[in-house]
Amino acid sequence: MTASAVAVLRRWRWGDALVLALAGVLVASSFALVYAPGWYRMGSFAPGAGPTHLVITQAGAASQMVPLTASRRLQVSGVAGITEIEIEPGRARCLRSPGRQGICEGAGWLERPGDIAVSLPNRLVLQVQGANPIFDSMHY
Amino acid sequence: MKRAPGAIRIHPRFSWRIGHRLLPPLLLLLALGLSACQSGPDTDRLSFYAFGTLVDITLYPAGVHDLVRIESELSADLAIMHESWHAWEPGSLGRTNQLLVTGAEFSAPPSVLPLIERGQELERLSDGLFNPALGRLIAAWGFHQNEPQGPPPDAQTLQALLVNPPSLRDIERDGVRLRGQHPELQLDFGGLAKGFAVARSLDRLRDLGVQYAIVNAGGDLMTLGQPPGRPWRIGVRDPRGSGVLAQIELSAGEALFTSGDYERGYDWEDQRIHHVIDPRSGRPSEGLLAVTVLHPDAALADAAATTLMIAGPEAWPALAQQLGVEQVLVVLPDGAVELTPAMESRVTFQQERIPRLRAPEAEPPPHAP
Numbered sequence: 001m002t003a004s005a006v007a008v009l010r011r012w013r014w015g016d017a018l019v020l021a022l023a024g025v026l027v028a029s030s031f032a033l034v035y036a037p038g039w040y041r042m043g044s045f046a047p048g049a050g051p052t053h054l055v056i057t058q059a060g061a062a063s064q065m066v067p068l069t070a071s072r073r074l075q076v077s078g079v080a081g082i083t084e085i086e087i088e089p090g091r092a093r094c095l096r097s098p099g100r101q102g103i104c105e106g107a108g109w110l111e112r113p114g115d116i117a118v119s120l121p122n123r124l125v126l127q128v129q130g131a132n133p134i135f136d137s138m139h140y
Numbered sequence: 141m142k143r144a145p146g147a148i149r150i151h152p153r154f155s156w157r158i159g160h161r162l163l164p165p166l167l168l169l170l171a172l173g174l175s176a177c178q179s180g181p182d183t184d185r186l187s188f189y190a191f192g193t194l195v196d197i198t199l200y201p202a203g204v205h206d207l208v209r210i211e212s213e214l215s216a217d218l219a220i221m222h223e224s225w226h227a228w229e230p231g232s233l234g235r236t237n238q239l240l241v242t243g244a245e246f247s248a249p250p251s252v253l254p255l256i257e258r259g260q261e262l263e264r265l266s267d268g269l270f271n272p273a274l275g276r277l278i279a280a281w282g283f284h285q286n287e288p289q290g291p292p293p294d295a296q297t298l299q300a301l302l303v304n305p306p307s308l309r310d311i312e313r314d315g316v317r318l319r320g321q322h323p324e325l326q327l328d329f330g331g332l333a334k335g336f337a338v339a340r341s342l343d344r345l346r347d348l349g350v351q352y353a354i355v356n357a358g359g360d361l362m363t364l365g366q367p368p369g370r371p372w373r374i375g376v377r378d379p380r381g382s383g384v385l386a387q388i389e390l391s392a393g394e395a396l397f398t399s400g401d402y403e404r405g406y407d408w409e410d411q412r413i414h415h416v417i418d419p420r421s422g423r424p425s426e427g428l429l430a431v432t433v434l435h436p437d438a439a440l441a442d443a444a445a446t447t448l449m450i451a452g453p454e455a456w457p458a459l460a461q462q463l464g465v466e467q468v469l470v471v472l473p474d475g476a477v478e479l480t481p482a483m484e485s486r487v488t489f490q491q492e493r494i495p496r497l498r499a500p501e502a503e504p505p506p507h508a509p
Contacts, residue, residue: 137354
């Protein structure tokens with residue numbers, strides 16, 4: 001170690017070390033955030049994070065956000081009749097909906113962020129999401 | 141104690157000699173980190189019913205677009221297209237069908253002509269597997285009504301419909317003048333019109349000053365531009381459930397269309413009757429559950445998805461090559477997934493699937509009668 005380096009170290013205070021350590025943590029976190037797979041899936045996007053709310057999208061009406069915290073049932077009126085939705089903590093499902101094909105009910109429990117059930121007769125889409133949507137759009 | 145030049149004196153034993161140089165980059169990093177952690181989506185969503193389905197518009201960035209005007213303009217456009225191209229309700233296509241069966245020459249409605257021209261090209265490329273002239277056959281299966289229902293056609297009816305069936309080759313075209321040459325011509329652009337509608341909706345969004353958007357019509361979609369610094373993230377729904385089968389990241393001007401046996405159909409005597417009818421057998425296509433095509437041309441993606449469903453599990457790679465689509469994913473009835481090498485690099489599976497690669501093949505596909 002050169003004499004000048006030793007002189008610099010002798011003049012250090014603990015605050016200097018603290019700032020350097022913080023800088024190191026921030027730089028490392030930035031790299032992890034940017035280069036890790038799915039870096040934009042922060043918070044609820046992280047693998048394993050469950051859905052926090054149900055988004056009910058119905059043509060001609062503003063989307064509704066329903067928290068998936070307590071068990072309950074909802075009824076949504078549409079052009080073809082009533083869609084009944086069952087909610088349990090962390091999941092939701094289309095219990096009954098107009099339409100002979102049973103596509104909405106057939107989707108089963110929506111348990112992972114992004115899971116979706118569609119009732120075209122009632123012009124209705126049910127999707128469970130985390131705190132932020134994972135996908136910009138759903139292809140089905 | 142003597143203070144070093146430029147140091148900030150906070151406490152006699154706390155001298156920030158190096159810290160004062162590191163603080164600006166530290167604050168910048170902190171700001172970047174906080175902006176990445178910001179809550180709420182960076183897009184606006186708009187949903188309305190048009191073109192006989194649920195239309196979902198995603199707009200980037202959030203909070204800058206006139207959502208009321210966008211919904212109003214797009215709804216109006218889609219309503220006109222829906223009426224013009226509807227296969228069984230009165231409109232431009234209905235009038236065209238009435239005139240085609242007379243055998244007399246007439247001027248094609250401007251809204252219908254592009255579909256006929258494109259349909260003829262795709263019918264030729266697919267050796268007749270894509271045949272939008274089989275409206276009578278589709279109607280016989282109960283699909284020319286909002287809620288499709290049986291009974292399916294009996295064997296005798298089906299046999300009659302399959303003797304010398306019409307095709308778009310039976311339309312003589314001279315500029316905008318058309319003349320039908322087959323008494324059973326009935327156009328049904330169910331496998332093409334949505335591709336046209338989605339592409340035209342994006343054109344309208346561009347005219348309205350929108351730079352970055354997705355137009356999703358009943359699950360089929362196309363992108364306009366690409367948000368700065370990130371791709372569009374699309375979830376592909378599992379065709380046999382509610383889950384997400386895969387994620388596909390899209391860039392600017394890419395369309396994603398799927399044809400599946402679960403879309404329109406009904407159950408008849410424990411059998412699933414779906415809307416993709418094979419012109420060779422006259423019956424719903426068999427062997428594939430869903431076909432997804434990614435291509436910059438929405439109309440081609442739409443028609444190709446239908447055509448590959450009809451082609452079936454053996455012939456779809458050859459047909460894909462013939463149509464010029466390289467990015468294809470198919471789901472077989474047992475849930476197995478096959479995809480082309482070009483599609484493999486685009487898809488991230490969200491479920492435990494081991495997809496099988498299917499490279500385009502050189503052998504000719506089975507031809508339509």
